[in-house]
Amino acid sequence: MPRPDSPLNRFLPYLLALTAVLLMVIARMLLTPVLGSELPFVTLFPAVFFAAWAGGLGPAVVAAATSVVLALYLFFPPSMSLDTAGVVAPLGAALFVLTGLGAGWVGRSRLQAQIRAETAAREAKKSEERYRVLIEQTAEGVWRIELPQAVSVTLPAAEQIDQFYERSALAECNDAMAHMYGFQSAAELIGARLEDLMPRSAPRNLEFLQAFIANGYRLTDAESHERDREGNERYFLNNLIGIVEDGRIVRAWGSQRDITNAKRAEAALLASEARFRSVLDSGMIGIGFWNGAVITDGNDALLQMLGYTREDLRQGLLRQGKLTPPGYEETDRNASEQIRLTGACRPYEKEFLRKDGSKVPVLAGGARLGSEMNDTVFFILDQTDRRVAEERLRHAERLEVVGQLAGGMAHEANNQMSVVLGATEFILRRSDVPAPVRQDAEYIREAAERTAAITRQLLAFSRRQILQPQAVDLNTVVRKLEPILRRTLTEQQRLKLLLAPALAAVRADRVQIDQVLLNLAINARDAMPDGGTLTVETRNVRLTERYVAARPGTTIPPG
Structure with a gap:
C-alpha cells in the first residue's frame, strides 16, 4: 500500500480530476445530437465538483481549466477550434472557472478539516494507547468511579457523602490497584461499591471525603484507611479529582499508592520510641548520650545521680576528665574498645564523680549508635543501695558468727549455773545451816539466777533459745530492768519512766522483752551523743485507724 506522502498519492487527485473531466466530455458528446451546442459547461460541472471534493483546490483548478479548453474546442462553433465568435463563450468560460475555484476552495477546506479530524483521531488513539500502557505498567493503582446518578454540588457535605455511598461504583481500574485489595485482576474488582473499599464506619474515611468536597473535589497526597478482600487494614496515599458537569459531580479519577507497610513501620517506630x-523518663536508670568528649544529652535520673542540672548539661560541664575518679582508666579503655569492635560492652562496675566531688558507685554499660565512636549511648545504675545492702549482709554474717559463739558460751555457762543453782537449793533446803551461811547461799543463788538470765539472753540472741510466751506485766519488767537501763546511758543522759497504773498484761517472752528494752536503750544512747532524755512509757492503747495514721512508723495493723 503506498505511503500517504508517496508521489502516487500526491498526483492521484489530479488523475481523478482529469478522468472525471474526460468522462463528462464523453457524456456530453453522446448528448450532442440532443443538446446541440447548448449548455456545454453545465454538463462539465459534476467533474469539477468531484475534483474539488476529492482533491481540493488544485485538482478543481485543473479540472476547471481542462473543461474550459475542451468545451471551447469541441462544443462551441467553430468546432475543433479555440476561436470563438461573440462574448457568450468567454463569459461562460470565466464563470465556469470562478465556480471551479469556489468549489475547489470549499473542497480544500473540507479536506483540511478531514485531515485535522483524522490527525486528532490518530493522536487520541495514540494517547489512549499510551494511557493504557501507563496504567497497566505503573505500580500505582489507577481508578475511575462513576456516579450514574450525578450528585449536586450544592447539597450539604454530609448529604453528598450519603449519595456517594449510595450511588458510586468502581467503573475502571488497573491490575495494580486490584492487587492492593487482594484480587488477581482488575476485572474482579470492577463494580465494587464505595462501601466495599472505604468502610463508612471508619471516621478517617468520612474526614477524607469531607476534605475532598471542601477542597473543590480535588485532593493531593490524601491518606485513606481501607480494607482488602480479607478484611485486613490497608492504608493508601491518594491523588484524585472529581469531574463536575452542570453543577453535578458525575465521576472521579484518581491514583493511589499502598503505604500500609510504611504505616506499620511508622507505628512500630513510634511504639519503639x-x-x-x-524508659528514659522512668528514672529507673541514668541514660546519657556521649560524643567522645562530652555528654550531649541525658535523662533526669542521670543528672540527679551526678548532681548536675540541665543547665550544666547545656553548658557542656559534663565532660571527659571531670566524671571519673582516678583508677578506672584501664577499665574505661577496655569498655571503649569493646564498643568499637562489637558495638556494645558488657556492664561493668565503676565510680562516677558527682558535681560536689563525692563518688557514686554504678553499674555502667554502653553501645555505639552509629559507625563512629562519637555517637554512643550509655547507662548507669546507682549501686549505693546495693553496697549498703552488701555491707549489712556482711554485718549480719558477722553477727551470726558472734551469735553462734555467744550461744556456745551461754550453753556452757548455763550448764555451770545449773550446777551452782542445784547446790544452793540443796544447801538452802537444809535446816541446820547457820544464818550467815544461808545468807551467803541466797546471794550465790541470786547471782546464779542473774547469770542464768544472761545466758538465756545470749541463747535467744543466737537463736538457740526456745521462746516461752506468757502473761507479762510490763511495768514490773521495766522496774526490774531500770538499774541496767540507767547504767547503759551516759552521764549526760537520763532515764524517765511513765508507767500507767492498772496496765493490762501482754503475752510475750520475758527474756525477749528484756532484750527489746535493752536494745532500745542502746539505740537511744547512740542517737543522743550530746545528751538527752530516754522516756519509757506504758499505757493501754487501742490501735484504731486514726491512731495508726497519726504514727507513720506504726507497722501493726489496726484492731
Whole structure:
C-alpha cells in the first residue's frame, strides 16, 4: 500500500480530476445530437465538483481549466477550434472557472478539516494507547468511579457523602490497584461499591471525603484507611479529582499508592520510641548520650545521680576528665574498645564523680549508635543501695558468727549455773545451816539466777533459745530492768519512766522483752551523743485507724 506522502498519492487527485473531466466530455458528446451546442459547461460541472471534493483546490483548478479548453474546442462553433465568435463563450468560460475555484476552495477546506479530524483521531488513539500502557505498567493503582446518578454540588457535605455511598461504583481500574485489595485482576474488582473499599464506619474515611468536597473535589497526597478482600487494614496515599458537569459531580479519577507497610513501620517506630522514652523518663536508670568528649544529652535520673542540672548539661560541664575518679582508666579503655569492635560492652562496675566531688558507685554499660565512636549511648545504675545492702549482709554474717559463739558460751555457762543453782537449793533446803551461811547461799543463788538470765539472753540472741510466751506485766519488767537501763546511758543522759497504773498484761517472752528494752536503750544512747532524755512509757492503747495514721512508723495493723 503506498505511503500517504508517496508521489502516487500526491498526483492521484489530479488523475481523478482529469478522468472525471474526460468522462463528462464523453457524456456530453453522446448528448450532442440532443443538446446541440447548448449548455456545454453545465454538463462539465459534476467533474469539477468531484475534483474539488476529492482533491481540493488544485485538482478543481485543473479540472476547471481542462473543461474550459475542451468545451471551447469541441462544443462551441467553430468546432475543433479555440476561436470563438461573440462574448457568450468567454463569459461562460470565466464563470465556469470562478465556480471551479469556489468549489475547489470549499473542497480544500473540507479536506483540511478531514485531515485535522483524522490527525486528532490518530493522536487520541495514540494517547489512549499510551494511557493504557501507563496504567497497566505503573505500580500505582489507577481508578475511575462513576456516579450514574450525578450528585449536586450544592447539597450539604454530609448529604453528598450519603449519595456517594449510595450511588458510586468502581467503573475502571488497573491490575495494580486490584492487587492492593487482594484480587488477581482488575476485572474482579470492577463494580465494587464505595462501601466495599472505604468502610463508612471508619471516621478517617468520612474526614477524607469531607476534605475532598471542601477542597473543590480535588485532593493531593490524601491518606485513606481501607480494607482488602480479607478484611485486613490497608492504608493508601491518594491523588484524585472529581469531574463536575452542570453543577453535578458525575465521576472521579484518581491514583493511589499502598503505604500500609510504611504505616506499620511508622507505628512500630513510634511504639519503639515511646518505649524508649518511657524508659528514659522512668528514672529507673541514668541514660546519657556521649560524643567522645562530652555528654550531649541525658535523662533526669542521670543528672540527679551526678548532681548536675540541665543547665550544666547545656553548658557542656559534663565532660571527659571531670566524671571519673582516678583508677578506672584501664577499665574505661577496655569498655571503649569493646564498643568499637562489637558495638556494645558488657556492664561493668565503676565510680562516677558527682558535681560536689563525692563518688557514686554504678553499674555502667554502653553501645555505639552509629559507625563512629562519637555517637554512643550509655547507662548507669546507682549501686549505693546495693553496697549498703552488701555491707549489712556482711554485718549480719558477722553477727551470726558472734551469735553462734555467744550461744556456745551461754550453753556452757548455763550448764555451770545449773550446777551452782542445784547446790544452793540443796544447801538452802537444809535446816541446820547457820544464818550467815544461808545468807551467803541466797546471794550465790541470786547471782546464779542473774547469770542464768544472761545466758538465756545470749541463747535467744543466737537463736538457740526456745521462746516461752506468757502473761507479762510490763511495768514490773521495766522496774526490774531500770538499774541496767540507767547504767547503759551516759552521764549526760537520763532515764524517765511513765508507767500507767492498772496496765493490762501482754503475752510475750520475758527474756525477749528484756532484750527489746535493752536494745532500745542502746539505740537511744547512740542517737543522743550530746545528751538527752530516754522516756519509757506504758499505757493501754487501742490501735484504731486514726491512731495508726497519726504514727507513720506504726507497722501493726489496726484492731
